[in-house]
Amino acid sequence: MGVFLIWYSISKLSPSDIQSIKTSFQTANYWWVALSLTFGILSHLSRAYRWQFLLEPLGYKPRFANSVMAVLIAYLLNLFIPRSGEFARAATIKKYDKIPFDKAFGTIVAERVADAIMLLSIIGIAFFLQTDLIGSYLFKDKAESSIYSKIFFFVVLPLVGYIGYRFLKKSNNPFIIKVISFVNGLAEGVISILKMKKKWWFILHTLFIWMMYVLMFYAVTFALPETTNLPFEAIIVGFVVGGLSMALTNGGLGTYPVFVASALVLYNVPNNPALAFGWIMWTAQTVMVIIFGLLSFQLIPIYNKYKK
Template sequence: MKKLKIIIPLIIGFFLIWYTYSKFTPTQFAELKQQFTKANYFYVVLSMIFGFASHLSRAYRWRYTLEPMGYKTSYANSLMAVGIAYLMNLAIPRSGEVSRALVLSRYEKIPFEKGFGTIVAERIADLIILLSLILTAFILKFDVLVSFLEDKNINTSKFIILIIAGGLLFLIFLYLLKRTKSKTGQKIKGFILGLKEGIMTIITMKKKWQFIAHTIFIWCMYLIMFYVCFFAIKETSNVSVGTSIIAFVMGSLSVSFTNGGIGSYPFLVAETLLLFGIDYASGTALGWIIWSCQTLLVIVYGALSFLFLPVYNRKK
């Protein structure tokens, strides 16, 4: 089962790579190669700097959730634990959270369950920001999304009714979940209670405003890291901030489908930009440039963390 969790996302990723390039004409292939050659890589390097700034902030933010439990961790260990977590997520989806907690358990003597609980609280804060961005993107480009649905012969009114019906079904599900005594229901209930506890941890922590400020800073760095790359390609340099937010959201969601977003990230970025008039070759080139610079940053940062973590703690 664990092997399937690794293999299936990889299969999806490589299928999307094949599917993307199967649609390319020889002219588009030539244009794609030209985009990589002509790209201004100064903006790519700048993007990686902003990306690393977000990691620095994430490592610092983590300490705010540990302090209320009486743990004061080394910033270097927090920073390297975050680096290892990102690297692990590239290989095995959603394994990074476990590895972060394990690093602190080994080198800072913080019980695994407590370390993991703080990571859950962080993830909830990140989820709230991501949902806010999805809502912002929907409001900013509502007319374009409506036009897209109409082009696909999807009735907008029916689509809205479907969303409302989905919301009502979700409320009914929560009501039934509250009353259920089945093992599966209890597991789901435990997960939801864990989310609630994570939110309460953020609300009740002493330095909640510092935590919130770091959370906003992290996501601002993500957005800037993404948007800066648009200037690397001439055809995407005039894309509006609103359009880039939608592409960013789609790119962020792609990481859930495949290992580190391989295949799915460039595909969804290109498909999104195509809605706003950016040709497929330029959108695909941009998607691969953004994904490659982020992945390279994670590999270098994660590998150095793996190497220096035992050395730093041996000296300490």
């Protein structure tokens, strides 16, 4: 699907569009891209350190270097087989730090609950900042769209969601039961995090990780003159759209540049520079994951043999 989307998006471009995108790549300020990758590395280190807060109550304390390399291996494998990285991460830490697979995997699931909550929170912020923009599409009268959209998103939708949840809890449909189980799992995950001994450190690291993600996106906007002066709400909307595109194909292959470009165009960024931004952002992230993931594959057995 990702390869098809790449072909489809390129096939729609004229020769002048392709030349414009090439020019953006050639003239981009890659120091800002390097800064973006630095934020990405910090997020990976923080994620590896945060993992220890979940393993410690179980009686395990893996080497920090092993945790970092296990995280990087997981990111690499997720590029090729979705969600395989979580299994590989648990298997890696089992092999080199003797932590049982099921317990390690359970902590990874708890991490994902925290990350899902953060993503949903940022989506909520994006809706809050852009209720007028979204409302202008839903309501014809622009003068009233601001009031109506705020009522719709922050009163009507939550109320309908709550009523719908209460109603669906009584359903016997297998799919609905799975959805309700997922929602209940999120709630249980939040409660378990709040009961942790070092919950505040865990929460701080979670906030730090997601702040680094946003800064990764923000830093690259300074690489191109057309995206330098984007408002804060454009950064958040672009980040959210890019993050959601990652779920459609492996690592956002083919979807990330197109989705991000479609969001930036709403803020008067020309289509070609917007596409160039999306491709620069996606390429930098993907190359970083591949390089550090392959290095981790090579170094983790050598590191543990040396330590032993």
